[in-house]
Amino acid sequence: MRHFFIFSCLISLLSAYFHGSGHNSVRGGSCADFLHKNHMTSCCLGRNDECYMIHFDTRCYCDQFCGKNSTSDCCPDVIREHNVNKCPAKAGICQRNGMVYQNNQRFMDNCNHCRCKNGVVKCKNRPCLINPDLLSEINGSNYGWTAANYSFFWSKTLEFAYLHYLGVTLPSYRQKPLSSDFSGHVQSSYDFRKEPYFQGKYPNGIKSQGMCAASWAFSMMDMVTDRASKYSRKPMDRSPSVEQLIACSSINKKRNKCSSLSVDQGWLSAQNMTGIADTECYGNRDVQSGFLFTCKMKSSTCPGPANSTKKFYVSKAYPVWPQSKSIMKEILMNGPVQMVFKIYDDFFMYKSGVYSPSRRAQSFIRNQYHGVKVLGWGSENGMDYWLAANSWGPDWGENGYFRIKRDVCSTEIGKHVYGAWVYIK
Template identity: 35%
Template structure:
């Protein structure tokens, strides 16, 4: 009986030892680089492993966009690491970069940022292990992890972290939702992991109006003083098959292309009485209009292209652009006949789409900033394009009537930014506010996908030029030639 007890104890010891050793190795492979929250949403296309600090990208060089050949063997972990700018930009925030990527390629000098001592973990009481702990997980010394938009490096049992201002911050969301601002904020996964600076760089893209655009004559004096408008109007209710819904520009600074193509598509459908109802291709504009593509563009140049060259449908030339794709060359060409009508000389990039018909517009015209003039234009002729200033809180909008808040007024300057954006106004309405006063608003389509805002749309104060949305209203007539 004594020997049986000793044998049972010995077996239990070896079972514990090898089970724990295997478990610890598994943690070192899959856990050191990611927080528990990131593991729960893991769906990366590359196998991720923990990395230590050495010279990889510094020797081999860095690659723009996604390049799976831009990789190096990582013998210490029996893995592969990458030096391309895709390695830390996946939407679910997983990274498989080489350990010196942030120093060699992104210029992130981790040791110069703040240090944080993490309390010891009680998960492994029998062991005195070196490294860092976070949220109950152990990370080996020299491991790197990403938390929101910041990177942390475990050096000598201490976290050394960057201190960037993130686009999405829980405290700002809480402050907005606790206040009486008339709208609510949300944490969006597509913005998580972006710095405030990159959010403005990637998610807007409309250049400030040019001098030619600013000097364009405004159409005025079209509304009589006794003319009445409905309290509530949405263009898609009046023209249900002709007004197109929001698309997602992703991390491509091309709101100039999305808003222009969408307004033009609606107008062509309305002015042709439904003969042409296709949504137009923003990719056609991004790749073929000689501008900066995903690095920004002007709406006057976009409208010029629509007038002279025209666009094919979104089905013919679907959207493939993103910062991860880099530059995508133009894949359409056309010639003009003696009447100025463009005709495609290439088949659709989407080979299952037969129609490569090119749609064109008249020269653009500008509507007065008077809200009644804008309302008359929309209700008679269809949606219009508006240029607005976006502030840091607009990215967090979920529902309600938006107006820029002052929740960051006591924060340092780096917490506050603004940039130029363009959207499509499709209607208006009015509601009683919490103070009992009537609040008027515009209804506009954004280009950040259906998951953002009110199914891709937002409401914003009307008649007060909130965020400058009534300053620059542009539109055009559909150029209908069989």
């Protein structure tokens, strides 16, 4: 029985390739047919007696060994150049990234639509969110941070990302920052998540804005939750509804409320509401779809199953003086801040380390900004950084967080910083 099993396995291996047989015994078999039928792009490596076709009534081979003896046993269409056998692809067949495509076959190459036409691949040339060449260049250099190929960003264009994953503009008017005291010493590192009243468990987890282009709202509500914890000296058991803030904004006149607002418009939206309900009252169930058309908060009654709600109230936002020590003192005194910075295409691929734009980084659409919550700072390998919470889910970056180099002019990090007073009722 054992010998029969081994014999069966050998038979299976020997029949792994399509060899032509049958109909090819009448006409001449070719390596082009062999590659096509076996979904291959080149001759078999070394000597492989199973890489053959039936050429009329005899075998001819499609490997790198054929033709090295005194009699040529290669199939007639094998070309030998510089002592290397080359097996031609069938006419009209296309090869790309190790894949074989039939004539007129359509396919996707990352974010671009492609078509095989008469042996030539023609693709659209739109910039993709995941750029493999740029990713390799970053990881092969000493930038102080690493990049990753995120599956949830693959096949997306940069244009799509700028339209759906950001969502904030600078204030429509310039407001004078609060006066600040630059004197005295500030500790070299700080992380709001390690405050003693969290007792080892930080409750304000990373959010995902999905395709809702409203980072203004996510960074605001993240900051509001933390400041409420700071003022009460205890963790918040509930957090404000970012979906209510977006969907019920009286400032945003667009039909789809999942859209960008300026920083001051975002805070004015929150001020104009009679308090922002918690997520048990007004859930965040629909926001990630990127489409919010209707405000469900028609009265004081919760649209969700909760019978009661905590409401979060905010003051008018105030700019923080754009100097590192001033920002640090603001965080120590009042809690995390909202920070807005300029986006470059390589930031989407950030995985770990201290981010700063790479040499090949570009601002795909000029002067596009992203809003995040900054909750700490530190230094690594001589690079000073801000610790920030993003809103692209916990699978991005350092479990949803990232570190970004301080005082970098190109990103304008630390230039646009905002705080507000919070109370709960």
